[in-house]
Amino acid sequence: MTEGAVARNYSLLGAALLLSVVPLPQLLGLWQPPWLAVALIWLVLAAPEDARLAVAAAAGLLQDLLVGSPLGLHALAATLLVFLASNTRRWIVSSPPWLRFLLAVLMMTVYLGVVALIGGWFDYAGSWAATVSSLMSGGVLILIAFLFLKV
Template sequence: MSGSWGKMTAVMWATLVIALLLSVAPMPEHLEIGRPLWLALVLTFWAINYPHQVGLLTAWGLGLAQDILYGTLFGQHALALVLVVFLVVTLQQRLKLFPLWQQSCALLVIYGLAQLVLLWLSTLSGMRPEIGYYAVPVLVSCLLWPWLYLLLSNVKRL
């Protein structure tokens, strides 16, 4: 039991680190607006399946790492990821019962709220970001959710 749990923890952290790296990986400029919310997606998967292991502290730490990688206001992404994980863990029992397309619809609202917080914080810090840079990643992430869920479910079984 202990060995399989250690393996699962290693897989969980490996996927979270990969998601963190994907969130800053170079993309063509015209595709940058549609970059999925990789870290939020992977955190959501693990929070749905293992809510007692992936919680607010994990989201906060990874959000601070994302703030450092992006060079944004310290704590900005951390606050958004904590909001995502809080809502996902709160709704975890319901989300597990939903089919994947309904999960995507619920995540559209959750990620939209998180991006709204990021937009609000960016505006308060004096930047004038375009709303498209916050709305399009939410749509792309929700379209990507069923495929990522199936992929991570298969990785989890290994």
């Protein structure tokens, strides 16, 4: 991996963080995908060397600061997501597209589930409806990403 590629991959994470605080109209906002999770899954598949756990944790911590969630919540979820994704990467890469899609959605479910569940313990109540709808739009995004990603 060249320096430029590394910078590009990390700036992708930065863009995902930025996107997660863009104000959207009510209905669109409900369907906002978990940008960070999408970007992290992409990173693991496209550039596994760059998808370090510490980077995921740092990005998650930034996300916590940006959206005002309890510190460490998104860091925890993002670390788990990257760990899961990089350990199942070999299966994902060698499986047919529909299975790839399912696996990616499963990992995002883990991510959003951790945020919703543990966030609930720490007085960060989101609604399950919002979680499910953002999961679906995240799945669609991942599906589109797979069309462009050659792994």
